[in-house]
Amino acid sequence: MPRMSDQPARWSQATVYPDMWSDPDDDPRNSAGPSPDGERATLQDFLTNYRMTLRMKCEGLNAEQLARRSVPPSTMSLLGLVRHLAEVERGWRNWISDADPLPKLYGERDADFDGAVGEPAVVEAAYADLEREQAATDAALAEHPDLGERVGKDRTAVRELMVHRIDEYARHCGHADLLRERIDGRVGQ
Template sequence: MSDETERWTKATVYPDMWTDPADDPRESEGAGPEGEPATLQDYLASYRLTLRMKCEGLDPEQLARRSVPPSTMSLLGLVRHLAEVERDWRGWIGDAEPLPKLYGARDADFHGAVAEQAVVDAAYRDLEREQAETDAALAAHPDLGERVGKDNISIRELLVHRIEEYARHCGHADLLRECVDGRVGQ
């Protein structure tokens, strides 16, 4: 008997994929989005969905498990962290003082990711709310070249940074999930 998690997948076409391409909700038929804003939003939506897919089917203990020691990361911690950074990005748009942290001091998003259903439910609610509020704040600035906030950052840079943040953490989620139950990613 081994303590090592055995790799597995639901895909039947490619054994190293999360799901079969025909069943992947991120895939669509036809031409891709038209124009830069739509393309950026499409990539962001895909990474957001990828994170949700990496977490689906797990119980609170599995979501909260720090499966890649010594890292403090867990899938639930990533959900909470991304809610926190969505909130933070809104502060870059305006000149107001930063919004208070959702979960407390540094790394509280990861440290507070405990195996309780109420914590899991709250994390998903927080993420959805913060995503929607940041999406709405950015939608008020349709010119991607517009510079905003105290740092004079462009809307385009904010959008690309959001995509980068989700993409990086989806890579983490691949490893975390595989260590939790062996499910491979794509």
């Protein structure tokens, strides 16, 4: 006898490779031609693709779904990840600068996740915060074209900051995979 469950059935939008998020021809992360030349361009390309992956994992969901928590006691949600990454982008600018630290966007520790509530205005603000903070961090790093240059109070290499950004997005895209599957069953890379 089949059991009733509130678990969504697994599915993918892809038809060519059913374990992928979208078909290769429809995937905005796939670009025609060879990969970028140079270390900085390669690092930026990976970062851009992970940023896009996070957005793709959030597409098509309403505010309540975006704010839905994974499993107790975790406070993680897709909306929380968007807010967290906006907060983290701002924090990276503190690594670059010798000035006083920028204030946190959302306040106390974990407020980025705790404040991720299913309201359209909160979702809209989170995406605006993320775009603004990404652009500001990109601009701050662009002022330092030498990847070996050491910046900020801790004298961190620009290369290390770039790699750390990729690592942060990649890790959270893995979380986003699981969160999205839990919400509506959609799977894929």
